Amino acid sequence: MNNFVDRIETSFSNVTSRLLELLRADEELIINLKGENSTFTRFNRGRIRQVGEVTDANLYMGLKAGERRSSVSIPFSGDIESDYVRAEKMLLRLRAELQMVPDDPFIFTPIDGPSSYTRRDTSPAPVQDVVARVAATTELAGLLASGPQVAAFANSKGVRHFFSNTSFFFDYSIFHPSGKAVKATLAGQELVEDELIASIDSTLLRLSTLDRPVQRITPGKYRVFLEPRAVADLVSMINWSGVSERAMRLKSSPLLKMREEGWQLSHLFNLREDYTSRRVPPFNELGELSQETITLITEGRLRETLVSQKSSLEYGVESNGAPHGEFLRSPEVLAGSLRKEDVLASLKDGIYLSNIHYTNWSDARNARITGMTRYAPFLVEGGELVAPLEDMRFDDTLYNILGDSLEALTAEAEFIPSTFTYGGRNFSGQLVPGALIREMAFTL
Amino acid sequence: MTKAREILDLLTPPKGADWFSVRYEYKESTWRGFRDGQLQFNNLGVAEGVMIEVFYQGSFGYASTNDLRQTSLREALVRATEQAQLAAKYPLVQIPLGAVRPSSTGAYRSPVITPHSSKKTDEVCELLCSMTNRAKISPKIVTTEASTLFVVTKSEYASTGGADIQQQFTSTTIDLTVTAQEGSEVQKRSLDGFCGLSKQCGIELLDEDLLLEKTERAATEALQLLSADECPTEKTVLLLSPDQMMLQIHESIGHPLELDRILGDERNYAGSSFVKMEDFGSLQYGTPLLNIIFDPAEEGELASYAFDDTGAPATREYLIKDGILVRGIGGLESQYRSGLPGISAQRACAWNRPAIDRIANINMEPGNQSLDEIVSGIERGVYMQTNRSWSIDDYRRKFQFGCELAYLIEEGRITKLLKNPNYRGITLDFWNSLIDVGDAESYEVYGTPRCGKGEPHQSIEVGHASPVCAFREIEVFGGAR
Numbered sequence: 069m070n071n072f073v074d075r076i077e078t079s080f081s082n083v084t085s086r087l088l089e090l091l092r093a094d095e096e097l098i099i100n101l102k103g104e105n106s107t108f109t110r111f112n113r114g115r116i117r118q119v120g121e122v123t124d125a126n127l128y129m130g131l132k133a134g135e136r137r138s139s140v141s142i143p144f145s146g147d148i149e150s151d152y153v154r155a156e157k158m159l160l161r162l163r164a165e166l167q168m169v170p171d172d173p174f175i176f177t178p179i180d181g182p183s184s185y186t187r188r189d190t191s192p193a194p195v196q197d198v199v200a201r202v203a204a205t206t207e208l209a210g211l212l213a214s215g216p217q218v219a220a221f222a223n224s225k226g227v228r229h230f231f232s233n234t235s236f237f238f239d240y241s242i243f244h245p246s247g248k249a250v251k252a253t254l255a256g257q258e259l260v261e262d263e264l265i266a267s268i269d270s271t272l273l274r275l276s277t278l279d280r281p282v283q284r285i286t287p288g289k290y291r292v293f294l295e296p297r298a299v300a301d302l303v304s305m306i307n308w309s310g311v312s313e314r315a316m317r318l319k320s321s322p323l324l325k326m327r328e329e330g331w332q333l334s335h336l337f338n339l340r341e342d343y344t345s346r347r348v349p350p351f352n353e354l355g356e357l358s359q360e361t362i363t364l365i366t367e368g369r370l371r372e373t374l375v376s377q378k379s380s381l382e383y384g385v386e387s388n389g390a391p392h393g394e395f396l397r398s399p400e401v402l403a404g405s406l407r408k409e410d411v412l413a414s415l416k417d418g419i420y421l422s423n424i425h426y427t428n429w430s431d432a433r434n435a436r437i438t439g440m441t442r443y444a445p446f447l448v449e450g451g452e453l454v455a456p457l458e459d460m461r462f463d464d465t466l467y468n469i470l471g472d473s474l475e476a477l478t479a480e481a482e483f484i485p486s487t488f489t490y491g492g493r494n495f496s497g498q499l500v501p502g503a504l505i506r507e508m509a510f511t512l
Numbered sequence: 513m514t515k516a517r518e519i520l521d522l523l524t525p526p527k528g529a530d531w532f533s534v535r536y537e538y539k540e541s542t543w544r545g546f547r548d549g550q551l552q553f554n555n556l557g558v559a560e561g562v563m564i565e566v567f568y569q570g571s572f573g574y575a576s577t578n579d580l581r582q583t584s585l586r587e588a589l590v591r592a593t594e595q596a597q598l599a600a601k602y603p604l605v606q607i608p609l610g611a612v613r614p615s616s617t618g619a620y621r622s623p624v625i626t627p628h629s630s631k632k633t634d635e636v637c638e639l640l641c642s643m644t645n646r647a648k649i650s651p652k653i654v655t656t657e658a659s660t661l662f663v664v665t666k667s668e669y670a671s672t673g674g675a676d677i678q679q680q681f682t683s684t685t686i687d688l689t690v691t692a693q694e695g696s697e698v699q700k701r702s703l704d705g706f707c708g709l710s711k712q713c714g715i716e717l718l719d720e721d722l723l724l725e726k727t728e729r730a731a732t733e734a735l736q737l738l739s740a741d742e743c744p745t746e747k748t749v750l751l752l753s754p755d756q757m758m759l760q761i762h763e764s765i766g767h768p769l770e771l772d773r774i775l776g777d778e779r780n781y782a783g784s785s786f787v788k789m790e791d792f793g794s795l796q797y798g799t800p801l802l803n804i805i806f807d808p809a810e811e812g813e814l815a816s817y818a819f820d821d822t823g824a825p826a827t828r829e830y831l832i833k834d835g836i837l838v839r840g841i842g843g844l845e846s847q848y849r850s851g852l853p854g855i856s857a858q859r860a861c862a863w864n865r866p867a868i869d870r871i872a873n874i875n876m877e878p879g880n881q882s883l884d885e886i887v888s889g890i891e892r893g894v895y896m897q898t899n900r901s902w903s904i905d906d907y908r909r910k911f912q913f914g915c916e917l918a919y920l921i922e923e924g925r926i927t928k929l930l931k932n933p934n935y936r937g938i939t940l941d942f943w944n945s946l947i948d949v950g951d952a953e954s955y956e957v958y959g960t961p962r963c964g965k966g967e968p969h970q971s972i973e974v975g976h977a978s979p980v981c982a983f984r985e986i987e988v989f990g991g992a993r
Contacts, residue, residue, distance in 0.1 A: 110967050110968075112775070112776050113776065115602050116599045117777055119573050120563075120576065121592075123578070138555075139556070141557045141559075143578040145577075145578050145579035147584075158558075165633055168633035168634040197598065200601070200602045201602075209776060209778075211781075239780065243779065251780070318655045319654050320700075425783075426905065427903065428903040429914070430934055430991075431914075431992045433697070438903045442783075459905050459906075461905070493968075511912075512910050512936055512938075
């Protein structure tokens with residue numbers, strides 16, 4: 069067990085109990101906590117560029133009285149008395165705020181339901197030196213993040229959740245003298261040196277394919293294979309309000325035509341939320357436990373959207389425990405039947421993409437995406453890797469890429485962990501296969 | 513005495529460490545949002561913490577914590593020392609302390625006329641409610657969202673070398689999006705793009721009459737866009753408004769000039785740059801009309817400051833002069849590593865992140881032609897306004913942008929409204945096709961609190977000011993068919 073998590077759990081339990089005792093008869097409270105004790109080791113040219121440790125946790129309190137609500141986030145240090153003093157002061161401030169806000173007709177309701185408890189944290193292991201030693205012989209840039217993370221919940225109805233996990237990710241690229249690179253990510257609960265060395269060796273082997281001269285292709289439509297990491301980037305675009313019930317209602321979902329006009333993606337494409345892996349906290353910010361699986365797109369048809377409690381109240385539809393933002397937390401694209409060893413032969417003549425970069429909507433109402441190739445796009449001829457390619461811009465719709473032009477998905481899905489660290493490390497990740505695309509438009 | 517100095521004084525320098533610093537931050541924010549007359553959120557935020565940085569045998573290490581008890585701070589100093597020792601074992605480069613951590617003293621405060629506290633929660637709610645209701649000028653307006661973000665950040669920095677800096681940043685952001693729909697056509701219009709209306713100021717930005725007038729205009733334009741023609745697909749003269757120039761400057765000048773990017777630090781995430789070290793002083797980045805300045809003192813611009821987070825004093829500098837690249841966006845560490853001139857630019861987004869090279873206030877100097885003069889000189893062109901989409905490659909060359917609306921220019925006159933305008937290009941070709949730069953009349957100051965970079969990730973505020981600008985022979989196109 070980890071000292072940081074112990075401290076946070078003890079203080080959270082103590083502070084929330086005392087806070088809930090302060091509530092007035094007409095008040096209800098939800099409390100969330102998120103924290104981490106992470107080391108971040110940043111590499112360039114195989115050496116350490118910046119290195120340090122972050123100890124951070126934040127408490128989020130949402131107070132409700134009648135039809136009014138307000139919320140606050142404050143630092144949470146694990147020192148019981150200073151945490152309590154700060155939280156108590158904020159409770160008073162929230163009360164004052166409630167006097168000045170209008171009623172919310174779709175106000176949240178603290179749930180009365182099951183609680184959960186998962187502790188998978190461990191004492192810190194000396195991963196930094198191991199990785200630094202192995203990386204030092206390579207032309208590598210990347211980030212090693214490691215340490216425990218914690219999420220917790222309590223409400224005035226007695227629901228309690230706690231989730232902690234110690235994990236790491238090592239997200240890196242090794243560079244060829246040409247400037248091209250191969251990217252890889254190693255992640256898990258425990259870093260094993262042999263696995264790290266195997267990952268680096270595999271990346272170096274792929275790097276050797278970049279020894280060939282870089283070629284350029286002209287704009288046009290090409291047959292394409294997208295590795296799982298590139299497919300994950302397309303799923304991230306779908307996650308940009310794509311399957312949110314609220315976004316559908318407010319006409320801002322890029323997949324709106326699937327709801328309003330019956331447009332479809334390929335019958336090969338199936339997307340769901342899957343919490344059975346237990347990688348992410350199963351509860352949302354209202355303490356609701358999500359369904360184990362939520363099937364969103366079945367054989368290309370929009371079947372369900374992510375519905376939060378607020379959307380349920382506002383639009384009269386049943387909630388499926390989605391978070392307030394109605395974003396995917398543990399998405400899975402179901403695998404297909406194309407075996408990994410048959411990919412190049414099936415691609416035959418086209419472009420092999422390991423990654424895509426900086427995607428954005430060029431026409432959201434038609435789910436049209438623009439983005440760039442990155443790292444090591446390859447020209448394939450006769451089922452053989454021929455040459456690395458100069459980076460190209462693509463501009464095409466999801467209704468084509470994952471729709472009319474989706475020829476096959478690989479039989480092997482890969483877990484792509486989230487390396488998102490804005491505001492703090494993330495628990496989530498995606499399980500996705502690779503995709504063979506009949507034609508995709510490249511423009512520049 | 514600042515809190516940073518107080519903390520520094522109670523800590524004993526660790527054995528073997530040559531120097532350490534304390535950066536303390538306290539931030540209060542309030543974020544309120546309305547949709548169609550209903551409150552969506554009223555969130556208060558408090559963040560407080562400390563970063564301790566230690567220098568050991570040519571390398572830095574840090575430890576940051578929000579536990580401000582003495583015991584915890586002492587532990588953080590020990591951990592920062594351990595991190596610095598690890599860095600010294602596998603250093604990318606060994607840096608002389610004196611070159612990168614000056615012993616500056618001083619202060620800065622944002623120009624605030626009326627503090628946030630003078631506008632009560634209910635007054636802000638009433639304004640936001642009014643704005644969303646004002647937009648409902650037709651049943652085709654399906655939804656309107658409006659929000660405000662008020663932030664006050666106290667940032668203090670002290671070091672055993674004698675640095676002692678105190679800065680307080682106050683910012684206000686107001687955001688509005690109006691969505692209109694007719695059949696399968698959906699169009700949105702905002703106030704100057706996502707968080708584009710962000711300034712260092714108090715509530716003086718919340719001019720109710722002006723905001724309601726802008727809301728009504730946004731709603732009117734959203735409706736007009738429903739029946740507008742698609743932007744044509746052609747190579748033509750492109751005129752950009754300041755609220756699109758903001759993103760153009762940001763993505764294709766700001767980021768490529770970051771020295772840490774040129775040095776390869778960002779290659780695994782945000783990318784590299786097509787700019788090479790030998791380009792400084794000689795590369796023709798754009799036509800002689802292109803003059804780009806780093807201006808840390810532009811009144812009210814979002815990323816104004818007196819010192820960066822290493823203590824380097826901020827002074828106004830040209831980055832591009834008469835089209836020639838002269839200086840990079842790099843703080844003292846990058847300047848030492850590259851041997852190139854830079855600016856005071858090494859900043860952290862919060863107490864729990866280390867300082868790295870960041871875009872700050874990067875502005876285009878105005879020219880001497882009015883908007884009317886520029887338009888009257890265009891035989892055929894497209895005038896695009898307000899960014900809604902942005903994408904660029906990891907070397908900052910091939911970009912594509914989308915805007916909320918555009919107008920066709922024919923024979924020197926603005927003729928008709930166009931929807932779904934996009935354009936693409938290659939950075940150096942683009943800036944070398946700059947043909948007109950507007951005068952001070954069209955110069956506007958924008959900013960966004962959401963520029964992302966770094967590993968671990970950091971989102972920070974940046975500012976961009978520009979007049980209208982025209983470019984020749986740019987590939988423009990409309991929406992999907």
